[in-house]
Amino acid sequence: MSEKYIKKGGDGYTRHTQSNISSNAAFGDGNEAIAWAAQDAGVNYVSHYPGSPVNRVVDVLSDAQHSQDYLINHALNEHIAALAVMGASLCGARSLLVMKHVGLNIAADPLNYSAVTKIRGGMVVVVGTDPGARSSTGEEDVHWYAPQFNLPLLEPATVQGVYECVKQAFSYSEQAQMPVLVFVPGRIAYQSSLIQRTPEDLPARSFCFEKDPENLINVGVRAVRNHRQHILRLQQFQHQEQRYSLHFNPQAQFGMVTRGASFGICHEVIESLGLGKQIELLNIELSYPLNIQAFLSFAKNKQKVIVAEDQDGFLETLIKREAFGKVKCEVHGKDIFPIWGELCDAQIRDYLSHEFEIRPGNHVGSVGSVGSSVTDLKIKVDCPERPGSFCEGCPHRSSFYGIDRALQQKNMQKKGGMGIHGIIGGDIGCSSLPPHRTDWLLCMNAGIGISQGIAQLLPDQPLVSTGGEGSFFHGGLISLQSAVENKIKLTHIIFDNRSIAMTGHQDSPTTSGTTDMRKLLQAIGVKHILEVNAFKSSEVTQAIHKAQKIQGVKVIWIRGNCALQPDSEALRRYRERKLFIHNEKCQGCQLCYEKLQCPAIVKQQELLHIDLHRCRRCTACLDVCPNSAIEVDDKVM
Template identity: 45%
Template sequence: MRNIINGNEAVAWAAMEMGLNYFSHYPGSPVNKIAPAIYELNSKYKGSVVFNDAINEHVATLSALGASLSGARSMVVMKHVGMNIAADPLNYIGYTGIRGGMLLVVGTDPGAQCSTGEEDPHWYLPQINLPLFEPTTISQIYYQTKEAFLLSEKYATAVVVFLPTRLCFNHDSLLTDESKIGQAQREFKFIKNPASYINVGAQCVANSKKLFAKMETISQDVFFGKEFFNANSAIGVITRGATFGHSYESILRLELSEKVHLLNIDMTYPLNEAKLLPFFANKKEVVVIEDQGGFLENSLKSLFYGKIQTAMEGKIFFTPYGEISFSSIYNFFADKFDIAIRQMGENLQAPHEIEVPERLGTFCEGCPHRASFYIIEKVLRAEQGDDRWVIGGDIGCSSLPPQRADWLLCMNAGVGISQGITAMASSQLVISTGGDASFFHAGISGIASAVHNKVDLLHLVFDNEYIAMTGHQASLSSNPKLDHEKLLYALGVDKLFTVDAFDLSSYEKKLKQLVHSRGVRVLWVKGACSKMLPAQAIKRREAFSPTINSSKCQDCTLCYRELQCPAIVKKTTNLPHFSIDLDRCKRCRVCKQVCPNGAISANVNWMKLAQALLAKDV
């Protein structure tokens, strides 16, 4: 069947056609759409994939290894930063080897287009010592995912596939074959193999030796790459991943195909010296074009040190940070070959870099986190009226207006960094924050450690019932819900309250109570994501129509500047200066509670409210 599919779906199609048996993941952009695509294909074409929506990448990786050791073809998916969480098991998978083909698919994000940061995970590869594919197009994602499964089983090694954001959400037309889904029959049995699976001391060193030998064999046997343009040219260009497309197009548009010899390397670890060496034979210079920190350039320089005369550079021309854009590659070629771009006609000009105003992000209308930060700041201001108070931030939806926290770096940085600050800067009032998904991901250990070390910690968990930021995947707060109160009491927290994010007076009261007590205190703030309740939202819409009463509004701007709900808009004429856009308003009624002048009325339709109450939705 011919399909228009994106990079995420290309992985899903290839894996399903290869008879995927086990799929585990921790959601994260840009690879957050692989799981839904596999769910859909599995149900539509009657596959038999076993799913694990794992609590974090560590668990996801180990469970995929377990499935593989039982003979299943398995795949584990995570984003670049997830490799940090999975790094511990990843360092051992090379030693154990695998049985059923096992793929680790990682979303990379040069330029941090859909992530908190742009960490370059390439440097893990020499450490974990597993083969790495870096496809360049949607069709190459599809074919190389299949090749990766075959390579995995042939050499009994897990194989890594890196997918940059640029490719994950691009679309292409691809011929897929649904008739292959669910066809492969495999027998699943764990076969004991202590020599490979018990990795301690001398045996671990022996397996490390075997792994180096295996990777040496792969580097000699396997090569995935392709050459383009003039093989006789003395100028070579080497690319990997998304920079291939930009380089290829630049060479064509600047009419340089006779002057350049282009090599794209699809399997960038380990490198095949014998296959690569001929490329350098007639080259005076080679330019390596790649995103981020120069992993390929380093690897090539190391591989050919003292063996070639060719001058090879990359990162002296391109930044080691951010995404290498088409225009920077295009301009590089134009400069190098002394082409005056503007004289070549409009169609050959590089696209303009469009300057857009900085937008720092905000919470959605009706978002429970808006109420949370309003209350946190109100309480902190009242308790410690200067700027000494500290708010520990976590990544996820609660970081959308980034300026509201004092730091944002990685998952659970709130609960972690706060412990050091409260210990050392005890005169400052510290509130750490984090989402429910972060809490279950690795925040539990942060709380347990605080209890164990008797830290004075006040932590707020924003429970919006989903891993909302990456596409509303289920968390342990979704149905079936894990009982957070039992869990936290079992961990030994000193005080725990659960509050409704939309009930501001009770929220404020409980937070003040916790601020004035000591020990490990947790405030569990419940408030579902406003994007995930369409049926209930409709009922709310029917029951309330908040408006600003012009005779009562004093233009104090509290609802507009402090609460910052996007549904409250500034008018250019007539008093009051603010009004509520009912098309955007989610009827959370937080603004009504914030207004000090009673100017915002809910305008209740009592009949509809009774219906909503009966449906337990207010």
């Protein structure tokens, strides 16, 4: 049996032993591996839009910025970030662009044409993917962007591999004069391991922009010529480069092919089932453009090859296309594994157990061992299905309470004819997290966007669109201006919690205070701006009623800091204020407990109490209680 590793630029499957751990080794996760690789490759410029699972990369780079010679651009969306990085790269800077998979949709416009510009400094595009949609609104397979953009795609299989791929990608990019994509799934981005760092001793770069109309004014005959030249450069790269590793038995007639996170799962399952003699495993790291040579020599002695990968079957499709008529073996993939969800070890284990007629308990990973599968263990856990909740002291809780109250008022029901409720247009971000108070949750700026269409078709329908200030600056601003231009009767709510809280509390323009929201809204033609306190749900309700009577676009600007980013005043309140429920006054209406649903309000022996360990002293519950039963013992009031 063999463990033959990738031929160029590291193996992506380093086994660390006492003897090969150098002084440059450090323990880190996939996010740190990306940041450290960029530093060690001499990155000069970084831009990003935060998104899980690669939301910590720029935090790591920012924390170390004092000792490193690179600039960081915290862009307001991925389109802007992509263009900024291209600009830096055209000046000769090694540049890093970071975003999550859905961000690639926003950056697709510039990236479609990035290759024809013949960028100068290495440009690496790191994309966090999310099969299984753990932290996204969908598990879109963005692999298809690689052939659409015609850009190389590297897919590391381990945390060490992430470090090596990102570092290598800068060289590849300069060599091929095109950006290089590196996809890192959540399973690897959040995994930790020892990372062997190999910093490069690079000479300092000097930057300049060289006028190059032949490549940078890409129109007419130049567009076709540049496209052709780019494809030729990509083909040259394809024939020169391949990154793969071979594992287990080269004489085996059964083969498995993996990429990214599926490598680790398959390797572990093959080992635990004791199938190392019956299987050879090929892991492909440079998945686009696919150099088919490694597969062809791997497949020569095989009778059957299974491509095990997440999502749509990108690698299987490429293999079948490139190897068509050149191999005799059967090639399977998505006829065995589903195209939805994240590939898991139980699926591989079940398939291989069936294929090799292994009965449960008849292998090294049988019940009770580390390698045993979910199906082997036969443990069924019945978890109660609970609605999620905003944090204690979250400004969105009382805001939605105020919105619900407004939309449930009888006069609005009659107008809309909706029976129970008006419509709440939802965006993505922390305001749309469970308990899912909005009526949809799709993509950035879907709040204003979809609501416009509904508002035009159903002008009498009670409706408010919503979104955080992060989403507003991402692209909502243009959407709102479009609604103004089209004279749509629309009430839009901006939840301004002064933080892009969903992805790790990155700053938004209202955190820094550089943008005057009121003047900005006025500048795009919004005539009615109602500013309210997020913790006063009655103000929210009144503002909605007022706005519904006004024609055109109205903005309700709901202000209240994220509970996890308190300002000095909030901290002082937390230290000096106590809230309690006066049981003699409480009428048991449950509004604070069942409707507001603050987790700090708890039931003990049928009486309601405020758990002061959890309570953030936001006072939202005070505004909700119709009987003034919630009281404040306040040294600061």
